Amino acid sequence: MKTAALILSAVLAVAACVFLLAPLVVVVLASFSPTPVFDLPTTGASLRWYGRIANLEGFWPALGLSIEVAAVSTALALVVGTLAAIAAVRGALPYADAFAALLVSPLMMPGLVLGIALLQYFRAVGFDAPLAGLLVAHLIVTLPYVARTMIAGLSRFDFTLIDAALTLGCTWRQAIFKVMVPALAPSFLIAGLFAFLASFDNYPVSIFLTDVRTKTLPIKMLQYIEEAPDPTIAAVSSLILLGTIVLLIIADRAVGLSRMAGTSD
Amino acid sequence: MPVTSLSRRTLLKASAALAGTVAMPSIVRAAPKEIVIGGPAGAAKYFNESVFPLLKQKLGVTVLYEGTNSLTNLQKMQADKAAPKFSVVIMDDPVMIRAAAEGLIVPMQASAIPNLGKLVPGAVHLDGMWANYQLPWAGIAYNTKSGAPTSWADMWAPSHKGKVIVPSIQNTEGFWNLLIAAHLETGKPLAEAQYDIDAGFRKLKSLVPSLLNVYTNAPQAMNLLEQGEADMIGGQFSAYTLTRKMDGAPVDLAIPKEGGFAMPSGIAKITGGPASDLADAVIDAFLGPDVQQVLATKAVVTPTNLTTPRPAGYPDPATLFAPDWGFVAKERGKWAERWTTELL
Incomplete structure (x- = not known):
């Protein structure tokens, strides 16, 4: 009986993985299509769509902008989110739980609602700087990932270690950088990774805040699909997939994927 | 005061990040001769690949193209009426009629756009409110x-x-x-x-x-x-x-x-849009033989400029029904x- 249940759960786990990965496999296969039809290739393979990417109109600026926005919003979110997490965990704030919930609340809100709300708000207060607006929006998108991870990381962190370091002759600054930061490094890495990816592939919020001069990669990719239904977009998607896998491998080497998925301890 | 030094450091980091933001190259990317055109998404590929490089070469103007469907562009024009972002818009006739009725587009003058006078009959609408630059x-x-x-x-x-x-x-x-x-x-x-x-x-x-x-x-x-x-x-x-x-x-x-x-593909000038002279020059180019020649082959459309030859095998627009x-x-x-x- 127990064996049967184990086999069943293993089968279901494999089926779930296949279900999740199948669309990605289709996209990757379609990217090697030798014909201009977005279809599974049956007559050989070709790299022509990868060759086209470099010459796509507006691709490099869009990629650059996406990386810039993701990097800057992640950096800001790491600073702000960590401080907020310290306040939530250590600050003896009244209603600390409510505060922590508030910090991660943008995660619960549909992106479209957030996007429209921000657009209306920026217009209402007369804030008309597309890039800065986009950054603020992405800070809101990335902050919950950082706050959530850092609250979890800090609640496992033994703050008496700092006292111990101070007793043993460290200055306050040394105690922070030699004891607290290294102990929390995995949390920083995980938070940063998720925040970066959340910003990099954000569409629903960005669509309301980008204009003709400021277009992020996801916005541009949807535009490419509207221009021609050829496998170029599959090639771009496959490269992004590859980049994500590389990032995950690095994170696995540095921290361990089980810790990232929250399945350890 | 160790705590203060920590927050000062964090503040410094944050402001460095902010300074980095402000100094990002995207902000200072604005080129001197630039024009925003709204138009159909489906045209973006051949516009970007073939037409806009030609405009850059002929007029030295960089075109920023906002490609979406006609009704969406109309909504954007209505929203931006007080401070238009587009200088030129490319839409189909039924949407042009609504744009004209709402005063979103302004009649074009033959003095500024000489090619208006060189089009097939019926290509200029409502005394120059818009003109057909191609007939798919x-x-x-x-x-x-x-x-x-x-x-x-x-x-x-x-x-x-x-x-x-x-x-x-x-x-x-x-x-x-x-x-x-x-x-x-x-x-x-x-x-x-x-x-x-x-x-x-x-x-x-x-x-x-x-x-x-x-x-x-x-x-x-x-x-x-x-x-x-x-x-x-x-x-x-x-x-x-x-x-x-x-x-x-x-x-x-x-x-x-x-x-x-x-199909009625029209081009028009936005009321009160930026870079009025450039808009005239760009529209004139769209109605001229050089751009129309490129469009005829790259977009597979019938030209509307009388001096542009219709490629072999293309149907005579006179045989096509226009409603x-x-x-x-x-x-x-x-x-x-x-x-x-x-x-x-």
Whole structure:
């Protein structure tokens, strides 16, 4: 009986993985299509769509902008989110739980609602700087990932270690950088990774805040699909997939994927 | 005061990040001669690849192109009326009529745009409010494996059941199916049938079992056609179908025996838009032989400038039916409602 249940759960786990990965496999296969039809290739393979990417109109600026926005919003979110997490965990704030919930609340809100709300708000207060607006929006998108991870990381962190370091002759600054930061490094890495990816592939919020001069990669990719239904977009998607896998491998080497998925301890 | 030094450091980091933000190159990217044009998404590829480089070379102007569908661009123009972002807009005639009625576009002057006087008859509308810079032709797009349709009635054939796609009435090309349905139902010539929309809806209702999909987003429909999921798309047009054929997709465009149609691609100047002189120069170039020559081959459209030769094999625009777009513009809102309540 127990064996049967184990086999069943293993089968279901494999089926779930296949279900999740199948669309990605289709996209990757379609990217090697030798014909201009977005279809599974049956007559050989070709790299022509990868060759086209470099010459796509507006691709490099869009990629650059996406990386810039993701990097800057992640950096800001790491600073702000960590401080907020310290306040939530250590600050003896009244209603600390409510505060922590508030910090991660943008995660619960549909992106479209957030996007429209921000657009209306920026217009209402007369804030008309597309890039800065986009950054603020992405800070809101990335902050919950950082706050959530850092609250979890800090609640496992033994703050008496700092006292111990101070007793043993460290200055306050040394105690922070030699004891607290290294102990929390995995949390920083995980938070940063998720925040970066959340910003990099954000569409629903960005669509309301980008204009003709400021277009992020996801916005541009949807535009490419509207221009021609050829496998170029599959090639771009496959490269992004590859980049994500590389990032995950690095994170696995540095921290361990089980810790990232929250399945350890 | 160790705590203060920590917060000062964090503040410093944050402000460095902010400074980095402000110093980002994207902000200072603005080039001196720049113009924003709104237009159809489907045209972005050949505009960006062939037309805009030509404009850059001829006029030294960098074009920023906002490609989406006509009605979305109209909404943007309405929203930005007080401070327009576009200088020039490219839309189909029925949407131009609404833009003109709302004062969003301004008449063009032949003194500033000399090519206005060199167009085929009927290409300039409402005393220069907008002009047709190209005439794509519409018919039935089909997958080459399923064979070319010879009559619009083929869309109703049982052999194509569940394999026909039509555009939504929200798209300009959505009107062709309604028009041809009215013609098939009443037997009246197109010029009369175009006002008998009730008959059109009656006939279209009998097309529903044949439908695989109704599209507002052409690439998705074209993908189904290219993969062979669909046999044909009624009302599709040359600038989209034949550019895909040119790229090697297994599709073609048939002009059935009842006739094909002329798509109305217009260009207009935005009321109070930025860079007025540049806008005139860009519109003049779009109406001139150099750009139209490029469009004829790259977009597979009939030129409207009299000095631009029509490539061999292209239909004579005089043989294509051009409907009463004023009527379409006036009634389309009602049709869109009937479309969703009666057909879907």
